[in-house]
Amino acid sequence: MTGTISGIKRNAVHDGEGLRTTVFFKGCPLRCVWCHNPESIAFGRSLGFYPEKCLSCGSCQTVCSRQAVRMENGIPVTDRERCSGCFGCTEMCPGDARIGYGEVWEADALAEKLAQDKPFFDNSGGGVTLSGGECLSQPGFACALAGALTEKQIRVNVDTCGYTTRTVLDSILPFTDTFLYDLKAIDREVHRKCTGRDNDCILDNLRYLTDQGAEIEIRYPLVPGWNQGECGRIGAFLAGLSRKHKVKVLGYHSLADGKYRALGMTDTLPPVQATLSDVEEAVRILQGYGLHAVNGMKDD
Numbered sequence: 001m002t003g004t005i006s007g008i009k010r011n012a013v014h015d016g017e018g019l020r021t022t023v024f025f026k027g028c029p030l031r032c033v034w035c036h037n038p039e040s041i042a043f044g045r046s047l048g049f050y051p052e053k054c055l056s057c058g059s060c061q062t063v064c065s066r067q068a069v070r071m072e073n074g075i076p077v078t079d080r081e082r083c084s085g086c087f088g089c090t091e092m093c094p095g096d097a098r099i100g101y102g103e104v105w106e107a108d109a110l111a112e113k114l115a116q117d118k119p120f121f122d123n124s125g126g127g128v129t130l131s132g133g134e135c136l137s138q139p140g141f142a143c144a145l146a147g148a149l150t151e152k153q154i155r156v157n158v159d160t161c162g163y164t165t166r167t168v169l170d171s172i173l174p175f176t177d178t179f180l181y182d183l184k185a186i187d188r189e190v191h192r193k194c195t196g197r198d199n200d201c202i203l204d205n206l207r208y209l210t211d212q213g214a215e216i217e218i219r220y221p222l223v224p225g226w227n228q229g230e231c232g233r234i235g236a237f238l239a240g241l242s243r244k245h246k247v248k249v250l251g252y253h254s255l256a257d258g259k260y261r262a263l264g265m266t267d268t269l270p271p272v273q274a275t276l277s278d279v280e281e282a283v284r285i286l287q288g289y290g291l292h293a294v295n296g297m298k299d300d
């Protein structure tokens with residue numbers, strides 16, 4: 001079983017317990033305006049160009065067989081309509097200014113590579129986190145990878161937006177140590193405005209996983225002006241589930257704007273920042289519902 005990923009991050013400390021390696025899957029069904037991983041949104045291959053690293057050597061223009069690159073005043077300009085995503089130019093680029101997002105891996109081979117860090121996982125209580133994008137948008141690959149890691153006695157976290165089917169959840173559940181479950185809004189219109197999608201299946205799936213006894217940590221990305229007013233509704237919803245979960249409030253910042261430019265995408269990031277007091281206030285509100293809420297801007 002093969003799948004496409006946009007990257008691998010070793011020594012991650014915010015994607016679950018202990019020292020972890022996070023695998024970023026390509027493709028996401030949502031379009032969150034505040035997405036910090038725009039390179040993972042598209043299911044196909046994406047080319048990034050970081051002009052600050054460019055040495056103006058022109059190799060990318062020379063190597064591109066599709067004539068998708070032209071030099072303008074020493075800066076390569078890529079015609080993304082022509083670009084096939086072959087990534088030939090990324091291999092030639094001496095400045096690492098051109099980065100290809102979209103490596104295809106076979107699940108067993110990727111598990112083998114990830115297992116090289118097993119001693120660090122074992123010593124720290126960590127493991128591998130499947131993230132994205134939305135890792136469950138490639139369900140066969142996610143399950144094959146999680147299964148192969150489980151066979152190697154490596155614990156797997158699944159970082160998900162919850163926009164998937166119950167069949168997929170049933171398939172990944174036996175291999176999942178903890179779900180890191182994003183909850184962005186309860187109000188359907190607010191959710192649609194923030195992500196482009198309704199949240200019915202997201203809420204249903206969270207109820208379902210809770211009833212199945214899954215280990216879940218809720219992630220609430222707090223974005224002032226977008227979903228800050230959802231905090232009380234989120235608290236009430238979570239308090240009504242059959243079990244209470246830990247909730248981590250993540251304060252938003254807009255530091256990913258360079259990535260949007262690099263990918264030739266429209267930057268949708270709201271130009272706002274959640275302050276420490278915004279997050280602390282949200283934590284207090286959630287705690288008022290009897291929840292174990294923590295400030296994701298601080299170590300917990």
Ligand code: SF4
Nearest residue numbers: 064083084086087089
């Ligand atoms: S990825 Fe391939 S097609 Fe696209 S600009 Fe680079 S060499 Fe040309």
Ligand code: SF4
Nearest residue numbers: 054055057058060093
């Ligand atoms: S190959 Fe890399 S360094 Fe050379 S012009 Fe192209 S982007 Fe710039």
